[in-house]
Amino acid sequence: MDIDDILRQVDPVRHSVPPETRDLQGLTRLWVAERSAPELLEWPQDGLIDRVNSRVKAQIEKVEEMTGDMDPKTNFALIVIQTELERYKYLVRSYLRARIAKVDKHALHYLSSQELRRRLSPTEIAYATRHQALLHNHYLSSFLSSFPEKLQNLNDTSGNVSMIDSPDPNTTVFIRLLRDLDVQGMGTDDDIKLPSQNGDIVILRWSSAKPLVDDGDAELV
Amino acid sequence: MALPLPTGLVPSEVSFLSEMELVTVVPRQRLESIDLLSGSTPTLRPPYRSNLPLWLAILLKKQRRANIVPPPWLHPDSLRDVIFHETKVDPHHWAPPPPPPVRADGLGNARRLNSFMDDEVVLSPPFLPSCTSDAPSGSLPYHWFEVAEMLLAHAGDDIPASSEVRSLLRDLQEVRAAKMRMSTAELENGVDSVMPLRGVGAMEVSESRGFVIGVLEGLRKIGTSTEVARREDEANKAADGEDDEGSDEEMGL
Numbered sequence: 001m002d003i004d005d006i007l008r009q010v011d012p013v014r015h016s017v018p019p020e021t022r023d024l025q026g027l028t029r030l031w032v033a034e035r036s037a038p039e040l041l042e043w044p045q046d047g048l049i050d051r052v053n054s055r056v057k058a059q060i061e062k063v064e065e066m067t068g069d070m071d072p073k074t075n076f077a078l079i080v081i082q083t084e085l086e087r088y089k090y091l092v093r094s095y096l097r098a099r100i101a102k103v104d105k106h107a108l109h110y111l112s113s114q115e116l117r118r119r120l121s122p123t124e125i126a127y128a129t130r131h132q133a134l135l136h137n138h139y140l141s142s143f144l145s146s147f148p149e150k151l152q153n154l155n156d157t158s159g160n161v162s163m164i165d166s167p168d169p170n171t172t173v174f175i176r177l178l179r180d181l182d183v184q185g186m187g188t189d190d191d192i193k194l195p196s197q198n199g200d201i202v203i204l205r206w207s208s209a210k211p212l213v214d215d216g217d218a219e220l221v
Numbered sequence: 222m223a224l225p226l227p228t229g230l231v232p233s234e235v236s237f238l239s240e241m242e243l244v245t246v247v248p249r250q251r252l253e254s255i256d257l258l259s260g261s262t263p264t265l266r267p268p269y270r271s272n273l274p275l276w277l278a279i280l281l282k283k284q285r286r287a288n289i290v291p292p293p294w295l296h297p298d299s300l301r302d303v304i305f306h307e308t309k310v311d312p313h314h315w316a317p318p319p320p321p322p323v324r325a326d327g328l329g330n331a332r333r334l335n336s337f338m339d340d341e342v343v344l345s346p347p348f349l350p351s352c353t354s355d356a357p358s359g360s361l362p363y364h365w366f367e368v369a370e371m372l373l374a375h376a377g378d379d380i381p382a383s384s385e386v387r388s389l390l391r392d393l394q395e396v397r398a399a400k401m402r403m404s405t406a407e408l409e410n411g412v413d414s415v416m417p418l419r420g421v422g423a424m425e426v427s428e429s430r431g432f433v434i435g436v437l438e439g440l441r442k443i444g445t446s447t448e449v450a451r452r453e454d455e456a457n458k459a460a461d462g463e464d465d466e467g468s469d470e471e472m473g474l
Contacts (some may be wrong), residue, residue: 020260025348028238036229055258062256076284077255080277084257087276090237094224101223172437174229174418174426178343187414188444189451194415199318199345199363201426203416203433219345221230221426 024088027052029219031095036220038171038206040102040110043121052092059085099124102167107132108155109166169207175218176201184208229430235423239367240276241347245290245354252286272353275368279375289376292351293358294319295369297382300389302359307396315400315420319360322349346423366394366424397422401429405436 026048034041043049063085066078103110103120107128110116117125136154144152156163170186176199177183183194185204196202201221212218230238248265255262263271270290273281281287293299306316351362362368369390377383404418416437418426441448 018260020258021348024241024259025344028241028348029345032230032238035226035234038228059258077253080255080262080280081257083276083280084259087237087240088258094234097222097224098226101225104223170441172434172441174430176345178345183415185414188441188448190414192414194417196417197419198321201418201421203418203437204414208414216343221423 023048023052023055027091027095031091031098033213033220034095034098034102036173038173039167039169040099040106040119042119043124049092049121052088056085056088056092059088100127103128104131106165106167108164112155112164169210170205172203173206173209174201174203174221175209175213176221177212177218179217181212181217183212227431229434230423230427232424232427235364235427236367236371238347239364239371239423240274240279242275242352242362242364242368243272243348243350244275244278244292244352244368244372245270245272246278246281246287247290248281248287250286252281270354272350275352275371279371282376282379289372289379290354291372291376291380292353292356292362292368294356294361294365295372295380295386296358297385297389299358300386300393303361304389304393304396307393307400313400313403315397315418317360318420319351319357319362322351361393361420361422364423366390366422397425398429401425401433405433408436408440 026044030041030044030048059081063078063082066074066081103124110120111125111128111132120128139154140152154163177196178198180195180197183196183202183204185192185194185208187205194202202218209218209220213220226234246265247270248267250265250267252262252265254264259274262273262277265271265287278287278289282289294303303316346363349362350356352364352368356362369386372380373383373387373390380386401421404416
């Protein structure tokens with residue numbers, strides 16, 4: 001560390017958010033978005049989950065080391081570390097479980113196209129494919145095999161009716177704006193443009209909100 | 222394995238989220254910095270104030286290791302101002318949210334904490350310092366209800382005039398809940414595509430989410446045919462317009 005680094009730390013112009021806070025904010029935002037969005041959102045591509053997982057692992061090792069010495073002073077620090085660890089783990093677990101719930105609900109939909117598959121993590125793709133195969137085999141052995149062969153598919157799209165159930169993109173969602181901008185939305189009686197400010201909460205359809213959320217101009221709440 | 226909860230945060234999740242809000246504490250004993258997953262905590266040295274997440278502040282409070290400094294908006298005068306605004310000044314909308322936090326830089330300018338100038342992650346509640354002792358008074362932050370409830374429950378003796386604060390909070394909650402219910406009554410005049418809820422709180426969103434979404438989804442299903450007809454009309458008009466333009470150009474040629 002040289003003098004520039006020290007100056008950078010005390011200069012408020014260059015104030016920056018520490019990477020740990022950044023990751024926690026990122027994880028929290030992912031979790032809230034996944035809990036509120038009607039469809040499965042993209043798996044983070046920047047390695048956030050890997051980073052979080054390795055940090056959790058390191059922290060667990062540290063707890064194991066610290067449990068050894070029974071110094072009353074470090075004892076309290078241990079309680080704090082464990083409490084925080086549990087909170088962090090809850091966040092990760094709840095995020096993954098919310099995703100599994102969506103994959104379970106519309107498994108065939110998310111496996112149907114390459115573009116949708118890209119939203120899943122490698123483990124989720126493996127899970128969804130195997131689960132779907134097991135389910136189909138079970139249906140086949142219990143009742144589908146007695147049907148005529150051309151009626152045995154689970155992903156039939158002939159006759160203008162698709163058997164694949166997909167989430168409704170027009171579901172209503174609540175978003176918070178992260179900068180001042182005009183919100184454009186599609187509505188039943190009118191499509192309007194509403195000038196809004198940073199921090200405002202707005203209700204609109206997911207199909208209108210998705211571009212804003214993808215660009216980082218808004219987040220789901 | 223899969224999460225059995227409905228879409229949208231439920232109240233217990235909202236309260237989990239609000240426990241990440243930073244609050245100001247006055248330590249009563251020394252505590253070295255602890256390396257946490259969300260960053261190291263500041264070294265606590267009495268009587269210097271520090272900002273800590275609410276869950277940690279409550280833990281320290283329970284062990285009588287620190288006192289919590291209530292945020293300025295939890296003062297009875299500030300709450301009375303907000304109630305006055307909610308009932309008299311603007312009885313149809315929520316009181317405006319606190320202004321975006323600013324930070325002074327070395328050149329004497331005030332900068333928004335969340336400027337898009339550098340590619341920093343944009344902070345939003347509960348990571349904005351809206352419940353510390355530097356927070357502005359006279360407006361309610363996003364997690365006002367949960368933070369106030371938790372502070373009253375666990376650190377009631379640190380809050381001046383806590384019984385008065387409690388009754389003011391109850392008034393405020395009732396006034397604002399009525400507004401949330403009223404917001405759907407406006408839909409009788411036509412369903413707008415974007416509904417603003419400026420200044421609403423997290424718990425209020427959480428508790429009425431099911432109701433509001435139910436109403437809007439129902440209205441959308443009833444209005445589907447009207448909407449389709451309107452869109453076709455507009456598409457036709459747009460197509461006609463293009464034809465007209467085309468003929469104009471031809472005329473010009």
